[in-house]
Amino acid sequence: MSKTQGTEKIVNPLQESALNKKGLCDYVINVASGCLHGCTFCYVPSTPAIRTRQISLRNQGVRDPQMDWGEYLFVREEIPEKLEQILSRKKSWRNTRAGKGVTLLCSGTDPYQNHKTAKVTRKTVEVLLNHNKRVRILTRGLLWVKDIDILQNPNVTVGMSLPNLSDEQSHKIEPQAPPPSERYKALVKGYKAGCRLYIAAAPTPPNMEFEDFKIHLGKLMELEPEVIFWEPINARGTNGKRMLAAGVEFIGSVMNKKTWAEYFLRQWEAIEKAAEHIDCKERLHIWPDRGLKEYVEDVRLLESWWYRPTVEKWEAASPTLMSSDSLNSSPETSSVIGSTLDQQISSEVVKV
Secondary structure: OOOEEEEOOOOOOOEEOOHHHHOOOOEEOOOEEEEOOOOOOOOHHHOHHHHOOHHHHHHOOOOOOOOOOOOEEEEOOOHHHHHHHHHHHOOOOOOOOOOOOEEEEOOOOOOOOOHHHHHHHHHHHHHHHHOOOEEEEEEOOOHHHHHHHHHOOOOEEEEEEOOOOOHHHHHHHOOOOOOHHHHHHHHHHHHHHOOOEEEEEEEEOOOOOHHHHHHHHHHHHOOOOOOEEEEEOOOOOOHHHHHHHOOOOOHHHHHOHHHHHHHHHHHHHHHHHHHHHHOOHHHEEEOOOHHHHHHOOOOHHHHOOOOOOOOOOOOOOOOOOOOOOOOOOOHHHHHHHHHHHHHHHOOOOOOO
C-alpha cells in the first residue's frame, strides 16, 4: 500500500494535556496527524483525534483512517510560527504537581519519524526553549540525534519507546519503526553527549516475565535514565483488529478483558520485582489502567499512581512557570479529580 502524505493547517498547536495523570506533561504539541511507524497496538487511531476526523481524512486520500494507521501522515509545518505567536502573548502557564509545566512532543504521533517531522520538531523545541519552557521528547525515531546540539539542555528530557530489546519481536508488532537495537544505539549517543534521558518501556508484550524484565531493566540502566515508564499492551478500539490482521500471536490475551487484567497485574508484579533486583525501583513509574479497578482488592493501589510526579529533577532548569491550577494538588485530591478527566484523556492517549 502506498503512503498518503501531505500537510495540514492547525489553529492552536499548544494544547493543555490530561497526561499529567501519567506524570508526563501539562501541555502537548503534535507536529502531525497520522504516523508512519504502523505499530499494531497503537490506540491513537481509536481516539477522537482520529475518529472524529474520518471524513476529512478520507477527503485527504486515506481509505480507512483507523485500520490504515501507519500508512498516512500530514505534517503541520506552521507550528513553530504559530507557537511563537502564542507564547509571546501568553501570560500564565499551567503547572500541575504531576505535569510540572512540561510540554510533550508528541502524544499522538512521532516527532522524529522522518525528516519533515524532525524539521518542524527542531524549530518547535527552539521556540519553547527561547521561552524557557520545559520540553519532553517521546520518539521511536532516530533523527533526534541530529538535534543533540539543542537537546543538550536542562530544560529538555529525551525519551524513546523500548518495550523490549528483540528486533525480531519488534518487527511483528511495530513493523515500520526502527528496531530496538538501533533505538538503543541512539540513546547511547544521547547519553554520551550528556542529554537527560528517560525510557518508555511500554507497551510490553504478554510473553515477558521476571527474567526478561531483569535483563531488560539491567540494559536500560546502563543509560542511567531518570525515569522508566511502564505499561503492557492494551486492546482499545481498533488496535485489536490491527493486531489480528498482522497475525500477532498473543492477541487473544490482550482482547479478553479478564485475561488482559491478569497479565497486566502479573507483569506489574514481575517488573517491580525485577526493578528491586536491579536496584532501580525508585525510577520505575507505572501507568495503571482504570479498567483494572474490578480486578484489584484495593483500588488505592491504582490511585497511588494517578497524578504521581516522576522522580525527574528539573531544578537545574529555569522555566517560567507562572501560575498553577486546581490540579496542583495532593495525590488524594488528584484521584478524585481524575474521574472528571477520563473523557478528556481518552482522546489524548500517549503514543508509546
